[in-house]
Amino acid sequence: MTDEPVPNNLPPSVSVVVVDDHAIFRSGLRSDLDSRIRVVGEAATVEEAVAVVRARRPDVVLLDVHLPGGRGGGGAEVIAGCGDLGATTRFLALSVSDSAEDVVAVIRAGARGYVTKTISGAGISDAVFRIASGDAVFSPRLAGFVLDAFGTAAVASTGTELDRLSARELEVMRLIARGYSYKEVAKELFISVKTVETHVSAVLRKLQLSSRHELTRWAAERRLL
Missing domain, CATH: 1.10.10.10 (Winged helix-like DNA-binding domain superfamily/Winged helix DNA-binding domain)
Structure with missing residues (x-):
């Protein structure tokens, strides 16, 4: 899904905030992203993430699922803390975890997609552009978890209605x-x-x-x- 070429109708520039508790991963991800993607902030904890996202209002938040701080809710708690931002900021989960429980929890919280950290730099850049344009993006295996949890028709219709x-x-x-x-x-x-x-x-x-x-x-x- 994320290996397809980026369509021509996507925005020429996308602002992102990178949320991950490992500084070396944030640094590596920043260097791997497409030049049209601007990293406008970083965070390592739930509290930092909510503050930075609310201050910067990025197009997309690249969000790890498991984060220190807060009440232990991790990425889902970050999304909940930014719920009033509406569709102006979209969340893309990026995690080492590929468990159904993690995928379903963060999608229920409001994330528009979920990919694992095995994805390439080109793949994550493509996913960011697609999320910014309103698409939902999942690593192929993870999409099945979402469809099992919500039902194919429900996922498709809810996204269309909210758009x-x-x-x-x-x-x-x-x-x-x-x-x-x-x-x-x-x-x-x-x-x-x-x-x-x-x-x-x-x-x-x-x-x-x-x-x-x-x-x-x-x-x-x-x-x-």
């Missing part, structure tokens, strides 16, 4: 699905209640839902909460 939403609509959708009131969403995102209402109407229309209760159920079924 219909803007970054702001994704933020509003997640907060509303978690039970926030319109006023609370407005306060959280520093927008007006009227703007929240407009976004919610757009989300319901694009997802073909009729109420916030249906939205909550829809998000829960897809483990987006």
Whole structure:
């Protein structure tokens, strides 16, 4: 999957943050990446990663699954700590682990792909470009874990449905699905209640839902909460 040539319609430059607790790996990865990929930050722990990603707002985060710090949640905890960034920043797990448990956990947290560290420099660069363009990328063997856990149709349809939403609509959708009131969403995102209402109407229309209760159920079924 990651050995295919990079399509011509991908962005000419992609910003990334590299998260791994081994400095020598981060250094090697930086040197192997395509020249069109700009490393704008690095981190070695859960806390550092959340801070750097929130500060830099990269296009893609190359994220190790097992990290020190935080509450022991590793890469999945980093994604959760940056959940309000919406689709502006996408996460690609890059790990030595190829266990089904690790793959499913980080994808459920919100990662758009998962590749192992045996991948080549050209392969990881290709994966970064694809993730930045909105694709999902998995090492061939790992894709089976995701399909087994979520179901082929569910994975495909959820990705397609979420792609219909803007970054702001994704933020509003997640907060509303978690039970926030319109006023609370407005306060959280520093927008007006009227703007929240407009976004919610757009989300319901694009997802073909009729109420916030249906939205909550829809998000829960897809483990987006």
